[in-house]
Amino acid sequence: MITSPHTKYFMYLRKSTDDKSRQVRSIADQRAELWEFARQHNIDVIDVLVEKQSAKRPGRPVFNEMTDRIEKGEAQGIIAWHPDRLARNSRDGGYIIDLLDTETLLDLKFPTFSFENSASGKMMLAMMFSQSKYYVDSLSENIKRGKRRKAAEGIWPGPAIIGYRTDSKRKRLVADPNSATHIRRAFQRFATGNYTLSQIALFLRKAGVRGQRDCNISPSTAQRMLMNPIYYGAFSFKGELYDGVHEPLITKKLFDCCQKVMSNRSRPKSKGLKPFLYRGFIRCSVCGGLVTSETAKGHTYLHCTKRKEPCKHEYRPAVREESITEQITTALIGVSLPDDWAEAMLVRLQEEQECLKEAAQKRQADVEAKRRGVLKKLARAEEGWLDGVISKARYREIQSELVAERHTLDEEIGDLERHGSNRLEPMARFIKASKQAKYVASEGTKEKQLNFFKKIGSNPQLVARQLVFAPRGPWQHVEKSTLLVSAPADAHASAGGTSENAIRFSKSGEGGIRTRDRGLNPYDGLANRCLQPLGHLSGVCRAGQNSIG
Numbered sequence: 246m247i248t249s250p251h252t253k254y255f256m257y258l259r260k261s262t263d264d265k266s267r268q269v270r271s272i273a274d275q276r277a278e279l280w281e282f283a284r285q286h287n288i289d290v291i292d293v294l295v296e297k298q299s300a301k302r303p304g305r306p307v308f309n310e311m312t313d314r315i316e317k318g319e320a321q322g323i324i325a326w327h328p329d330r331l332a333r334n335s336r337d338g339g340y341i342i343d344l345l346d347t348e349t350l351l352d353l354k355f356p357t358f359s360f361e362n363s364a365s366g367k368m369m370l371a372m373m374f375s376q377s378k379y380y381v382d383s384l385s386e387n388i389k390r391g392k393r394r395k396a397a398e399g400i401w402p403g404p405a406i407i408g409y410r411t412d413s414k415r416k417r418l419v420a421d422p423n424s425a426t427h428i429r430r431a432f433q434r435f436a437t438g439n440y441t442l443s444q445i446a447l448f449l450r451k452a453g454v455r456g457q458r459d460c461n462i463s464p465s466t467a468q469r470m471l472m473n474p475i476y477y478g479a480f481s482f483k484g485e486l487y488d489g490v491h492e493p494l495i496t497k498k499l500f501d502c503c504q505k506v507m508s509n510r511s512r513p514k515s516k517g518l519k520p521f522l523y524r525g526f527i528r529c530s531v532c533g534g535l536v537t538s539e540t541a542k543g544h545t546y547l548h549c550t551k552r553k554e555p556c557k558h559e560y561r562p563a564v565r566e567e568s569i570t571e572q573i574t575t576a577l578i579g580v581s582l583p584d585d586w587a588e589a590m591l592v593r594l595q596e597e598q599e600c601l602k603e604a605a606q607k608r609q610a611d612v613e614a615k616r617r618g619v620l621k622k623l624a625r626a627e628e629g630w631l632d633g634v635i636s637k638a639r640y641r642e643i644q645s646e647l648v649a650e651r652h653t654l655d656e657e658i659g660d661l662e663r664h665g666s667n668r669l670e671p672m673a674r675f676i677k678a679s680k681q682a683k684y685v686a687s688e689g690t691k692e693k694q695l696n697f698f699k700k701i702g703s704n705p706q707l708v709a710r711q712l713v714f715a716p717r718g719p720w721q722h723v724e725k726s727t728l729l730v731s732a733p734a735d736a737h738a739s740a741g742g743t744s745e746n747a748i749r750f751s752k753s754g755e756g757g758i759r760t761r762d763r764g765l766n767p768y769d770g771l772a773n774r775c776l777q778p779l780g781h782l783s784g785v786c787r788a789g790q791n792s793i794g
Contacts, residue, residue, distance in 0.1 A: 252352055253289050254322040255311050256280075259296040259330045272297075275326045282356045283324060291320055300333040301381050312340065315350055322352035328360075328370060329377035338374030342367055396482040399490035404457060407470055408494055418475075418491040425494055427452040428476065432495050435471055436502040438509070442467050471503050479652060486645040488652075497652045522691060523547060523569055526699075530706040530713070538566065547707070564710050572712040573698045574686045580701050580716065580723045581683035582676065590676050594669045601669060609661040616654045623647050672719075679723055 256279055260271035272295060283290050296307035308331075314320065325331055331353075332338035344350035345367055353360045358373060360366050392402035401418050405411045408428035409418040431449055434440045440448075442464040449462040456466055470476075477500040478493035479486055521538035522545075528535055529549035537550045548563035582590075623644065630640035678700075685697045698705075702714035716723075 252322050253291045253320040254283075254324045254352075254354065255315070255320045256283070256290045256293040257296070257308070257311060257323055257325045257330060258293065259298070259300065259305075259308075259325075261299045262297065275330075278356055279324055279326060282354070286354070288322075288324055288354060290324065300329070300331070300337065300377075301385075303334055303336040305337075308337065312344065315344065321350065322354065323350070324354040327355055327357045328353075328373040329380075332374050333377045333381045335374075335378060338371065338378070341374075342371060345370075392482070396480075396485075396487050399488050401475065401480050401489060401491060402482060406473065406475060407454060407456060407462075407466075408476065409491065418489075420492050420494060424452075424454045427454050428470070429494050431467070432471065432476070432499055432503055436499055436506060438506045442471075445471070468507070471507065474500065476500065477652065479648060481645075485641050486648045488648060497656050521545065522695060523566065526695070527569075527705045527707055527712065530708045536707055539563075549707075564707065568710070569712055570691055570694070573694050576702070576712070576714070577682045577686035577694060577697060580679060580720050581681075581686070582679040582723065584680060587676050587680040591673060594673055594676075598669055605661050609658060612654055612657050612661065616651060616658070619647050619651050619654065623651075675719055679720075 256276075258272050258275045258279070260275075276293070280290075282288070294307050294311050296305055298305050298307075300308075311323070315323075323331065331341055341350070341353075345353075345362055352362055353370070360370055395402040400416070405418060405421075408421055408425050410421045411417070412419045427449060431445050434448065435442075435445050446462045446464045446467040449467065454462060456462055474481060474486065475489065475491075476494045477497040478489050478491070480489050481487075523536070524538050525535055527547065532549065532551070534550050536547050538545050538547050540546075545566040546563035547566060547569060626635070626640055626643045626647070629635045630637060635643075682697065682701070685693055689697070698714075700717070701720040702716050705712060705714040707713075
């Protein structure tokens with residue numbers, strides 16, 4: 246049929262997504278075919294309208310604009326590739342047919358479908374619209390069914406997330422070698438509590454990590470990433486938590502630590518201050534304010550900031566930095582074990598190793614029994630849901646809790662398998678660190694001495710120009726023992742000091758000057774406090790691990 250020269254047409258082009266990586270040639274191919282079709286049939290096209298949105302739901306802005314302009318009389322026909330380009334839902338399809346019934350719209354042209362503006366032609370058009378709707382609805386159901394099946398098998402049913410890529414053969418997530426390491430480091434950094442979401446996002450951007458659509462990592466993207474359980478081996482789909490078959494990038498313990506930091510809103514230390522060694526480290530014993538540093542006459546002095554209240558601390562003028570460094574060196578010597586003591590303790594630890602190994606095996610059996618109980622609960626919950634005893638919402642709640650508990654038990658079992666026979670290793674490292682303290686005090690830089698001091702003590706304060714601190718955990722056992730390592734007696738005597746080795750200790754013990762009692766067997770006293778039966782020793786080991794990092 247030759248088109249009337251008075252009929253004007255809109256050319257309507259549509260593809261279902263605005264994603265540049267999908268349906269790349271759809272619009273260009275439609276445009277080329279329709280212009281060729283228009284030339285062959287002498288169609289007067291007055292405007293080309295392009296839309297990048299699905300027609301499954303009504304409300305397309307370009308389509309609505311086109312129909313409004315048709316009602317105003319700007320054009321009387323539409324040329325499109327296929328009827329499904331115009332409508333895949335009942336409302337838009339019915340609206341097109343209504344425009345034809347009222348003769349507001351006179352003609353439709355399709356290279357793939359022959360339409361005549363008649364009763365039979367409109368019936369066929371309605372059937373095409375219905376078929377397009379059926380196709381998109383059935384496609385949606387098939388996709389949803391496939392995703393549910395994938396999730397039940399532990400396969401992530403969506404596109405690959407940051408840190409992963411999709412294996413083209415197995416259609417499963419595999420770690421992306423270019424970004425997985427940076428994602429793992431981002432979790433480790435955030436777990437320390439010293440980084441904000443903005444700093445994590447900046448770290449990932451500098452590392453070259455990109456988002457799912459090749460966009461920059463924003464703080465909100467970093468937050469969603471840090472809260473996504475897929476990185477420890479599980480994933481959430483439709484409100485349910487599933488076990489994944491993909492390789493986890495982090496442990497659940499690290500993930501839980503990040504969630505705790507997220508809830509506490511980490512407050513990192515401010516940056517941009519002058520690099521004084523002891524700035525923000527010591528507090529004033531009178532007002533509780535921080536002790537700051539300033540430079541005067543070529544020396545660095547420490548004094549109270551006096552920000553909380555007018556401070557009348559007795560130390561004036563301020564304490565020189567060299568004096569604080571000397572006191573830190575003395576404190577390190579005070580918690581240093583002699584070499585022969587350390588060697589004897591390490592031998593004793595080896596004897597305790599067999600007891601710990603037996604206890605670890607018993608604990609592993611208990612955890613495995615508990616895990617079997619969790620699996621039974623999961624099976625009963627699923628049966629209850631299938632039998633209609635419990636609702637689906639309740640089943641999802643129970644399933645999420647039990648799956649999370651099973652991951653925790655799996656990690657504990659793995660930890661026992663890896664470290665159950667060497668639980669005393671943290672204690673051994675603690676003894677070696679205490680043995681090393683005197684070498685750090687004598688040969689280490691001021692920065693190394695300060696870092697070691699932070700491991701052994703907390704709550705440092707200035708009291709009458711003296712640095713006072715509370716030793717951490719197992720370091721108290723060393724600090725409360727007799728004087729361990731010091732300079733030769735004649736060195737003190739020649740300097741006018743006591744012939745016995747002396748040192749000022751912190752307020753954690755009895756305080757004052759502590760001297761060695763040569764009639765005491767120091768190893769017995771320290772061993773009685775450090776090497777107790779299994780239960781106490783485990784606590785000391787954990788404290789030692791935290792103290793020495």
